[in-house]
Amino acid sequence: MNNVRLVDVAAHAGVSMKTVSNVVHAYPHIRPATRAKVQAAIDELGYRPHSAARRLATGRTGMLSLAIPVLDIPYFAELARCLADEAARRDYRVLIQQTIAGEKAERAALDVSEAGLVDGILAHPVSLSADEIEQAVARQPIVLLGEGDVPSRFDRVMIDNxxxxxxxxxxxxxxxxxxxxFLGVERAPLTPPTVDRIAGYRQGLEEAGLEIDDDLLIPLDGFGSGDALRAIERTLAAGTRFDGIVCRHDGVALGALRALRAAKVRVPDDVALVGWDDDTAGEFLETSLTTVRPDKQMIATTAIDLLIERIEGYDGPGRHVIVPHTIEIRESAPLPASDRGFRDS
Incomplete structure (x- = not known):
């Protein structure tokens, strides 16, 4: 049984690996002539993608590893589901590891001990620096998710925070x-997402000609809804005035909504509020949540595409892909009637 790789088919057909992958997985919107050329190369070379027999020949397991910080934040749970579904479409299964954003656990997820157990790794590091990732990663296909400083040779998928x-x-x-x-700022060293989101928050204020007041950078003791509730209670008790909030994620926004309601602060009349991540529950709150919506499906599709290309033989430079986001406008920050045509892209 020969050991033909996707990269071999791409070279034979004179197309990209992405094009071959699209043909193999029956993606639409491929020109008939291109599809025929790729299929001819597949037939001529005898390429058989990800079958059990092929795994016996190549030593592949048909398993991917996914390392994410936590499972009980809806964003990561929803992203894990999208990744698992997308992997299943390619005949792969996903093993999920929870790192709690700890250096030791993140390093273990990328360590050489993973070699032989899985064919590739998807990871969302939070604590490891680029140098530590470089040292920890085995010679194994890997795609990194999310923000942060990463080695240039690795593939990464993220939104523009x-x-x-x-x-x-x-x-x-x-x-x-x-x-x-802005709710909220960790008391420990800032995570990469927080750094980026505060930078964008400051830029937005500057572009609007508004004062940057450090009292409006609201600290959090943790990332839970209860932490956000207590943070807003402290801020209101201190007499700090605000009429809008950008929340670090939707769980934080839920705590803010509860605290504002208890203090008889009306949302959005007195305070308009924007969440982040578009958790599924946000749409069905008593005051539905306006939120930054990363395209989780596009993140998953792109990450799996890149990882399978690595598994199939691509060994070129790292590819850093920024996927789209939108702002889902709901009741907590509705647009005025005169501006209903506005939409983020």
Whole structure:
């Protein structure tokens, strides 16, 4: 049984690995002539993608590893489901590891001990630096997810957090808000997503000609809804005024909504609020949540595409892909009637 790889088919047909992958997985919108050329190369070379017999010949397991910080934050749970579904379409299964954003667990997820257990790794590191990732990673296909400093030779998939935060501020400014807070800032060293989102928040204020007031950078003791509730209670008790909030993620936004309601602060009349991640529950709250919506399906599709190309033989430079986001506009920060055509992209 020969050991023909996807990269071999691509070279034989004179097309990209992505094109071959699209033909193999029956993606639409491929020109008939291109599809025929790729299929002819597949038939001539005898390429058989990801079958059990092929795994016996190549030593592959048909398993991928996914290392994410936590499972009980809806964003990561929903992203894991998208990744598992997309992998299953390619005849792969996904093993999920929870790292709790700890250096030791993140390093273990990328360590050489994974070699032979899985064919490739998807990881969302939070604590490891680029140098530590470089040292920890085995000679094995890997795609990194999310923000942070990563080695240039590795593939990464993310959204533009700076741009998204800037646009969230812009939406609140369009609603006439002038005292816009950011909830929240970790007391420990800032995680890469927080760094990017604060940078975008500051840019948005500067572009609107608004004052940057450090009192409006609201600290959090943790990432739970209860932590956000207590943070807003402390901020209100201190007499800090605000009429808009950009929340670090939707779980934080839920705690903020609860605290504001208890304090008889009306949302969005008194305070307009934007969440982040578009958790499924946000649409069905009593005051539905306006939120930054990363395209989770596109993140998953892109990450699996890149990883399988690595598994199939691609050994070129790292590819850093930024996928789209939108702002889902709902009741917590609705647009005025005069501006209903606005939409983030």
């Amino acid at each position: 700076v741009k998204a935060a800037r646009e969230a501020v812009d939406l609140l400014v369009r609603l006439g808000r002038r005292r816009i807070a």
